[in-house]
Amino acid sequence: MTIDEQGLRRQVEEFLAAHDPATTERLEFLRARYDAGLAWVHFPEGHGGLGLPQAWQPAVDALFEAVGAPDNGRKTNGIGLGMAAPTILRFGTEEQKQRLLRPLWTGEEVWCQLFSEPGAGSDLAALGTRAVREDGDGDWIVNGQKVWTSGAHNARFAILVARTNPDLPKHQGITYFLADMTDPGVEVRPLRQITGEAEFNEVFLTDVRIPDSMRLGEVGQGWAVANATLSNERVAIGGSAVRENGMIGVVAQTWRDRPELRTPELHDRLLRLWVEAEVSRLTGQRVRQKLAQGQPGAEGAALKVTFARIAQQLSGLELEMLGEDGLRYSDWTLVRPDHVDFTGRDAGYRYLRAKGNSIEGGTSEILRNIMAERVLGLPSEPRVDKDVPWKDLAK
């Protein structure tokens, strides 16, 4: 069966007629929406989708939003929805998809990302967390330390990369796992951030037991799987469907609301950034159209570099614009947020939090390297450690 956009709209309306969001219990509604294939329409039937173009999803979301349908935790489960789900869909076994995708989408199970380590940030492939198979073919036993793990304190599951073969060069001995955060060997310690909040964490893994059924992809294929995850993350971030969305919307509103703050200099800077935000929105749309069929590759890198730069410049401009008010902050109290809102709280928070945009999910420097080497085909930096067994690398 193929349906067009009109047909999809009808399907949503029929669903809503059968499940009144006002009277249906929240989870029941979300599960039914998933089962009807209206969760993420580009996913296959049976896994919350209808095998339709991803570009049709925003219209579906808008229809649900318009009637006040319950939210599936798009804010609290960004890593699950944006990174874990597409990776599980692509590399997961049928059992993994059946077990994990629905509660992920409904927000019942929140996910976090156990990638970065103290010694392996930009050079993620150098990671040292070890996974050793018990008795050669039993469960995997994982030991190591992860860091900067956003939302680990709320997560039920984690996407995890660990070293399974230290005798191979660093990119080859990595395996990708789906880890249960309730395992007694998982210890989550808050790490406070420059905003005052403790949004990310250190995660210590001590003899964490992972059944082989929770391995994602082949043993030793973890680097390729991880790259798929990161590409998805980057594409997700850049360019919105609507004009003046995100940071530009906030700053433009301040400008409209506070005529007394206006100066010619600020006006010029604001308009430059307005144009940049609009162009980045169009660029994001174009990239997503290009990607409608294939898997994301390096395209997301460019989007994310631009997104981060504009968010930082805008939030910096907003503080200067606010002048005296820009010198005040809402609250430094250590809190453990359940989600991150880049445009939330006050201008000072936005300014500080935006600094992370060019670090999280790959720094802007690393993304430029990806652009230069994978898109432009420029020669890479000499890679001294590429062919050396991981165990022989200087640590």
Place this chain on the structure above:
Amino acid sequence: MNLLYTEVEDDLRATVRKLLAGRCDATAVTALYDGDRSVVDVLWKALAGELGLAGLLVPEERGGAGATAAEAAVVLEELGRAAAPVPFLTSAVIATLVLCESEGPLLGELASGEKTAALLVPLSTAPHTPLPVIQAADGRLTGTVTSVAGAIEADVLLVVADGAVHAVSAADAEITPVVSLDMTRQLADVRLAGAAGELVVADAEMAVRDALSAGAALLASEQVGVAQWCLETTVAYLKERKQFGRAVGGFQAIKHRLADLAIGVESATAAARYAAATLAAGDADAAVASNVAQAYVSDLAVLAAEEAVQLHAGIGMTWEHPAHLYLKRAKADQIALGTAGAHRARLAELVDLPAPR
């Protein structure tokens, strides 16, 4: 105009740096953000009293050290480098300069460190922009001024009303601390409800404008100190930090970034030194120099702090690493005494490059 440091200034710097190293560590400064201000008093007593810095700009015959703006600038560089939470700029520079022609005992009391004062203006006030309005009736002062720096530490507030400067005891004002972007210079909202004021300067306009302008000129040196710390700390870190089997600082993209930043810090130092030197010499170019310094250095210090966070990456986003103290200080300093944009606009008038009509 000498833009280098004299031997006296080098000695002064060494003394201040040593004291700050012992009594102003990053942990104590970070604690300010959680409401523990214990470092402030101890540190200010040591700087003001032991080193006599409170009276640096006060003539010897009035009980001060009779030093010039060039020396005060060196102190500010060091305070910037340490993100030090002391009211040197607000009391020993701005309030002191407001009072420099005044008679009574207050100037001497500030010089000795016995008292600390703050000019009652929002920290964001640019030297050439309107001052807050306070009502005066029968020697009683009424009004509210928000976001005042140095008020929490002050014993005396200098209040502009009726064209004159009045001294008001801080005890007679309602001072409400404000959660500030930069807690190393925490602001307060100040309310006067018929507080008794003593007239200390009859003609406020000149005294206050000059003090703010000098404050802006010297703030540039604090910003240079902030930028220097950011550059040096980042360079040192990236020599050590290894990724991809090599020091991150060895990647050419990073080397160029840091080289550019070093060029910027050098330039900022020149601009700040010139502002301080012209001020010290009473040179006719001091106004231009002050605006140039603010227009250039305040943005450069922000850039340096932003680069420090970015190039430290994950660790730079944490509370435990001091980079955030400098980011917040640099960003607040950029707004303090007028943004770079405000200073460019003023400069346009001074150097005859009028804005389009």
